[in-house]
Amino acid sequence: MDVFKLSALVVKYLRGNCDAQAQAKVEEWKAIKPANRNFIDDIHDSHLLGEKLKLYNSFDSNKAWGQFVITNKLKRNNTIYMQPLLKVASIIVLLISIGGVLYFLNTMREQPQQLTESSIQPGTSNAVLVVDNQSITLSDTVNVILEDKSELIASISNGQINYNNEVSSLLEMTVKVPIKSEYQFVLSDGTKVWMNAGSKVTFAHPFKGNTRSIKAEGEVYLEVAKDATRPFVVELPNNNSIEVLGTQFNVKAYPEEHLQKTVLVEGSVLWKSNNGKERLMEPGQLLLASNLDNGIEVKVVDVYPYIAWKNGYFAYENERLEDIMTSLSRWYGVTVTYQDEVIKDLHFSMDVKRYEHLNDILKMLEVTEKIYFTINGSEIIINKHN
Amino acid sequence: MYHYYYKSLCFFANDYLSDSDAAQDVVQDVFTQVWDNMPEVSEPSKLQAYLYAMVRNRCLNRIRTQQNLHKYQTNEMQEIAWDDDESVRIVKAEVLREIMASIEKLPERAQEVFKLSYLTQLREQEIADRLNISVNSVKTHKKRAKSILKDELRHLFSLISIFHL
Numbered sequence: 405m406d407v408f409k410l411s412a413l414v415v416k417y418l419r420g421n422c423d424a425q426a427q428a429k430v431e432e433w434k435a436i437k438p439a440n441r442n443f444i445d446d447i448h449d450s451h452l453l454g455e456k457l458k459l460y461n462s463f464d465s466n467k468a469w470g471q472f473v474i475t476n477k478l479k480r481n482n483t484i485y486m487q488p489l490l491k492v493a494s495i496i497v498l499l500i501s502i503g504g505v506l507y508f509l510n511t512m513r514e515q516p517q518q519l520t521e522s523s524i525q526p527g528t529s530n531a532v533l534v535v536d537n538q539s540i541t542l543s544d545t546v547n548v549i550l551e552d553k554s555e556l557i558a559s560i561s562n563g564q565i566n567y568n569n570e571v572s573s574l575l576e577m578t579v580k581v582p583i584k585s586e587y588q589f590v591l592s593d594g595t596k597v598w599m600n601a602g603s604k605v606t607f608a609h610p611f612k613g614n615t616r617s618i619k620a621e622g623e624v625y626l627e628v629a630k631d632a633t634r635p636f637v638v639e640l641p642n643n644n645s646i647e648v649l650g651t652q653f654n655v656k657a658y659p660e661e662h663l664q665k666t667v668l669v670e671g672s673v674l675w676k677s678n679n680g681k682e683r684l685m686e687p688g689q690l691l692l693a694s695n696l697d698n699g700i701e702v703k704v705v706d707v708y709p710y711i712a713w714k715n716g717y718f719a720y721e722n723e724r725l726e727d728i729m730t731s732l733s734r735w736y737g738v739t740v741t742y743q744d745e746v747i748k749d750l751h752f753s754m755d756v757k758r759y760e761h762l763n764d765i766l767k768m769l770e771v772t773e774k775i776y777f778t779i780n781g782s783e784i785i786i787n788k789h790n
Numbered sequence: 791m792y793h794y795y796y797k798s799l800c801f802f803a804n805d806y807l808s809d810s811d812a813a814q815d816v817v818q819d820v821f822t823q824v825w826d827n828m829p830e831v832s833e834p835s836k837l838q839a840y841l842y843a844m845v846r847n848r849c850l851n852r853i854r855t856q857q858n859l860h861k862y863q864t865n866e867m868q869e870i871a872w873d874d875d876e877s878v879r880i881v882k883a884e885v886l887r888e889i890m891a892s893i894e895k896l897p898e899r900a901q902e903v904f905k906l907s908y909l910t911q912l913r914e915q916e917i918a919d920r921l922n923i924s925v926n927s928v929k930t931h932k933k934r935a936k937s938i939l940k941d942e943l944r945h946l947f948s949l950i951s952i953f954h955l
Contacts, residue, residue: 407877408838411884418885420944439878447885448946456801457893458909460886462810465796468818472792472825 405429418447466688466704471670524762524782527601527735531587533565534578542579542587557609567592567609578606581622584737586713591618594629595636598714601734602658623656625714628671640664642695643678653685654711661730664693667710675700712755718765719755725775728752729786736762743787750774792821795838797890798883799845805879806849816852820844842880843870892942896935899923903931904939 405413410433416422417430434441446452531542535550535557542560550557557575558567569592581587581599588598592609593616599605603622611617616636628636628648636648641659651671657664666675668685675683675691679698685691690705712719713731720728726748729740735758742748752772756765766777766784778785796817803813820841872880896904899921906917907928914932918925 407872407880408884410877411881414881414885415888418889418943418946420946437874437878439875443878443882447889453889454908454911456882456886457890459804459810460797460801460883460890461905461909463797463800463814463817465793468796468814469792472818472821 405433414444464687466686467670469688469707524736524738524779526759526761527584527586527737529587530585531579531581531589531599533560534580535575542589565589569610571610574612575609576606577609578604580604583734586735588714591616591629593631593634593636596627596629598625600624600656600713620655620657622658623654623713625652625654625711627652642693644693645676647674647676649673654707654714656710662695664695665710666691666693667705667707669707669711709755713758716758717755718758721753722751723753724748725750725752725786728754729784732762732765733784738762738782738784741783741785743785747775747786747788791837794887795841796821798887799841801886802842802879802883803845803849805882806846807852812852813849816845816848819848839870846876889943889946892939895942896938900931900935900938903928904935907932 410429413422413426413430414433417427422430430444434444447456533540533542538550540550540560542565549559555571555573556568557571558565560566579587579589579597579599581601581603583602585601586599588596590596591607593611595616597605600623603620603624605618605620605624607618611634614634616631616634617639618637619639621641624638626636626638626648628651630649632649638646638648638655640646640655640657642657642664644657644664646653646655646666649672651673652669653671653673654667654669655664656666666673666685667690668687670687672687673685675685675693677693677698677700681698681700683691683700683702685702688704688707690703690707690710692701692703694700706721709719709721709723718728718731718735726742732738733740752769754765754768756768762784763779770776773789776787776789778787799817799820800810800813803816804810807813807816823844824841893901893904902921903917906912906920907914912920914925914928918928921928
């Protein structure tokens with residue numbers, strides 16, 4: 405007998421819901437070899453079963469998955485996404501939340517043509533560093549020396565900040581990433597910071613005392629440098645915070661959105677709410693915190709869609725259209741109007757490059773025939789197909 | 791797919807290698823290869839056999855390398871055959887997943903208490919401290935876990951008084 409059918413049979417047998425014939429088959433298998441009998445006997449021994457389950461459960465699939473994602477899933481840039489046909493095929497239409505089955509009988513209907521005209525450009529790498537009321541644009545070509553009372557604080561070359569760690573005075577620095585922009589930089593302790601559009605990170609240079617503390621709002625991915633002697637703390641809007649011990653995670657906490665989303669990729673973090681609730685997060689977990697009622701919820705998720713942005717993708721798995729469009733609007737600097745409230749709750753999945761023109765992404769969403777777009781300057785109007 | 795098979799495949803690999811780190815390396819390796827070059831398999835059960843076969847081949851090759859023997863020449867998509875020892879190893883890994891799945895279906899608190907008690911082998915007082923609940927509610931959660939599992943795994947429970955709770 406096929407070994408997997410046999411396994412399924414043994415499981416049924418243990419659950420006590422297999423018929424006499426199936427039971428006879430398992431008994432027969434037990435009798436063939438001593439090893440088979442031993443196995444069945446062993447799992448009926450509380451202690452031996454406990455040992456086996458302990459070993460089984462010690463294999464941490466969330467942690468392994470986190471590493472797998474980092475090493476494999478994110479380096480696949482030039483494969484399927486280069487082919488426009490496959491790109492369209494990668495859009496999966498999900499959930500018809502409107503009751504009943506929709507038939508698109510009138511295939512002769514005229515398709516709206518609005519999308520072909522204007523083309524809306526994606527965001528670029530761009531940020532502003534604010535130090536001591538000075539604002540410096542951080543783009544790839546900027547080279548600046550930052551001085552305070554004739555002391556070198558930091559130099560900026562090719563848009564990257566190089567800190568003078570011997571600096572005697574303490575300065576507050578803020579990196580602001582406007583709409584239609586993203587930015588990546590390194591903190592003085594070696595922690596890597598990826599910032600999505602419309603985000604802000606504030607930190608002291610050098611870090612004060614024995615914590616490394618930063619304030620973040622918007623969407624930020626952090627790869628925290630290990631330093632057991634100085635914990636890393638991220639203060640979020642609404643007085644929540646995340647305490648970190650060498651790790652990689654993404655936090656999405658825009659002040660104007662009522663949900664804060666923290667996803668842990670690797671390591672461990674202690675998430676703390678403004679009213680004293682704490683959660684120790686494991687890799688692969690998503691923590692949702694509501695600013696409305698301060699409620700929190702932890703789920704196990706596929707981390708890929710949550711961190712895709714930092715590797716240049718928009719990835720959504722069965723996500724509400726309104727949430728997708730909010731991210732797109734920040735990246736493309738557009739506003740979105742819904743012709744009907746039901747549209748906001750349609751769900752879509754996609755995995756596309758962030759550096760495409762917006763029109764290309766909208767066209768893909770239109771292929772689903774659930775919605776169509778009209779563009780009026782920088783306003784996107786979403787209409788429902790009838 | 792990854793989460794569904796990961797632990798069973800590691801357990802299976804560990805049966806060959808008796809080294810849980812090496813077992814996890816092998817399994818990660820197999821998933822990486824599957825990711826780079828997804829085999830064309832039509833049914834999930836074929837994919838399952840394929841994954842187990844890849845893990846087995848890698849484990850055997852590791853052992854052979856250690857012993858300076860010739861490596862197995864394997865064509866991974868060829869008809870996969872299992873000997874008796876291998877079969878029981880697979881059954882073991884597959885059965886453990888299903889038992890664990892029953893445990894993971896328990897309500898959240900009951901599950902936490904059950905795992906800490908049966909797998910981590912903590913005392914009731916220690917569990918109560920760790921979860922910040924009373925010893926009495928630890929007892930209640932255990933009882934609940936036990937009665938649900940008794941129903942889920944009737945035969946396993948009928949023979950012995952398992953999970954000394």
